[in-house]
Amino acid sequence: MNIGEAAQASGVSVKMIRHYEAVGLIPPASRSEGNYRRYTEANVEELRFIGRARRLGFSVKQLGALLELWRDKSRPSREVKRLASEHLAELDMRISELTAIKQTLERLVASCHGDARPDCPILSAIASPRHG
Secondary structure, three states: OOHHHHHHHHOOOHHHHHHHHHOOOOOOOEEOOOOOEEOOHHHHHHHHHHHHHHHOOOOHHHHHHHHHHHHOOOOOHHHHHHHHHHHHHHHHHHHHHHHHHHHHHHHHHHHOOOOOOOOOHHHHHHHOHHHO
16 A cells, blocks of 8 residues: 555554654655555554554654564563553653643633733743743
């Protein structure tokens, strides 16, 4: 199948398939006589795996490690768990950071009159070096 068909079958965009190939996450596709990329069902399954992992928030670097583990049928599951646990810890940290940002913004929005007056605590807070 061509790249468009592989994208549709896998749920990964054509642009991202090209990107994953360019960064070495997936091997270069075979080429037709007309130099078009050709994909097999195995390639599509790998792209589906990548798409699912991306939706779980794994980075491209983490994807490389996950793909190696997925391809290695004799892999130790502890390596998979370690990688997923590290990602989970990163997500927890990001959630904490976003929660703090949200709470700060909620306080600022609540303190802004939102009327014709020029004073706005939101702008003052953003302009303050303490909030940057």
